[in-house]
Amino acid sequence: MPEVVEKKDIMSTYLKLFNENIDKISVASSPIINKFRNSAIQDFEKKDIPSKKNENYKYLDLKTAFDNKYNYYFNQSRIQVNLDEVFRCDVPEMDTESIILINGWYGDKINKLQKIEGKAIIGSLLEAAKQYPDLFEKYYSKSKNLEKESLVSLNTAFAADGIFFYVPDNVVLEKPIQIINLLISEEDTFAQPRNLFVIGKNSQAKIIICDHTLSASKFLSNSVLEVFQEENSVFDIYNLQNEHNGASKVASVFFNQNTKSKLLSNIITLHGGVVRNNVYVNIDGEHCESNLYGLYLSDKWQNVDNYTYISHNKPNCTSNQFYKGILDDASIGAFNGKIYVSRDAQKTSAYQANNNILLTNDAKINSKPQLEIYADDVKCSHGATSGQIDENALFYLRSRGISEKEARFLLLYAFTNEIIKEIKVEVLRDRINNLVDKRLRGELTRCNSCVINCC
């Protein structure tokens, strides 16, 4: 049987889980990962699971998500999934062999690291730590801002596996790579994937991460992704979050940008009970560009919370943030976006916008921009709106013979389009358009060809 987390005092539960399993985890792991564990668990104990008292988590209830009896998979072998039977994703032209994570573990037990287009490497984090210790050590747990999140420390303490992706210098990957992140278990399960991506100098890559739940159990996932972009690299990352509403997730991503690098991140949240996205961007070189997009469509009791922190440390960089949401029923959303501009980061341009449509009186959105600017020659702007469907536009469409229901749908769909159109992978854009269409019509949003009902 997998290890069981007892339901008692929440903090002591997780400390006990650590103390009882640390030897087992460490033996199977790499010294590079192990050396961070003790200080991480101490840091987690000191800072605790974020509560609503924490200003950055004011609108999110994580205690309930953590206060549950979960299984924890300490190694890969216990998971029995026949992927051919349960999951087939057929987004056309997504021609890479699908990279799959199951409950935080790399899915392929035989080819633990594979070459992409003959040049880049993708595969198991654990395997990479063993096969490429020097490269791995240079980056692992080296992101700026990791200390800002206590749950990152919890992840670091337990870190076992996840995805490692390395693009050497001067390599342009033509095709996007898709990572399918699955949660599947007969019992309630806690998973903590740890991922590390390195995009070398002058290199370019696109990653698509699809999060799914494949069984009805409760899930808690606390993932960490570190991304290092070297000079003049271009990286696009899309995350489609489509877990069931009994799943809770905290996904923390740390982007570290070097000179002249370009980043595009787009997080689309369709389903998931509690969803918290932390996106940290640390800009440590001149002439960088960072574009962060997000779209959340929530209903019922969903709680979707997006937090961004962009740190401009060098001059002449641009960041754009554009998050939009449609909230139905009694769902609660938050957008909390911080822009930090250091004294040296002159000629910074930083923009932020968050627009929301509330479909009921019970739905809530809390939008909070925060600017902290120490340079004097910068252009920064932020704006947040929340409102209802535009009645003038609704009447215009109806006056042309379009039913009220269809007109509302068209307007909501159009509202989402501003985010979806920023998806540069055409097949993915079409697929997401299709999923958003279904989501707005209240249909299930499983992918057509997927035989599993994910939500």
Place this chain on the structure above:
Amino acid sequence: MLKIIDLHAKINEKEILKGINLEIKAGEVHAIMGPNGSGKSTLAAVLAGREIFNVTKGEIIFNGKNLLEMPPEDRARAGIFLGFQYPIEIPGVSMVSFMKTAVNEARKYKNLPPYSSSDFLKLMREKIALVEIDSKLTNRSVNEGFSGGEKKKNEIFQMAMLEPTLAILDETDSGLDIDALKIVSNGVNKLKNKDNATIIITHYQRLLDYIVPDFVHVLYNGKIVKSSGKELAFELEEKGYDWIKNEKL
């Protein structure tokens, strides 16, 4: 075709229409003129089914149907078209999908099968040529970033696509330069036939040089105070509205 009987309407407890009577037959063009605030646009909006106006009294019969009981979409499907004074920009909704949805909804209402994509595009090309609008406009989102003139031309294009029985053009001439005015009025004239009718709401006589009305009505203070042939428009142009106001007093 259309019969308006003693129509009263208010918004926020303020009465705007105070007993309108008007009858329109197939093949006719009616111009409704009047000073600002007389209720012209309200009349247009009430005909189209705008719900912010509260009809307190009266009837509107359109081809035997009680219009006031119908939601705006059903009025449109039954053949009413309102050309907006201020067409709305709808970013993210393409002109093509907008018009395709609208045209097929109307066809469904008439128990006709929906157009196939190729038939629809063919129809669109025909109408683009007919009303002389730039075909690039139809590749964009509805009215997004259109100039004032482009928006008005787009209204006429939509009218051409929907082929209404009764078109109500609310201040379609406002903000148009002379070239745009000609294109818009040519469109309206080409679409005119013996089976449909047009109501032109305008402040100025200028538009009526291009679209010749059979009847001109003057709306003042929520009522039609004068109805006559097209010569009334010239008289109004010459004398302004004051003489009517004075005549009323």
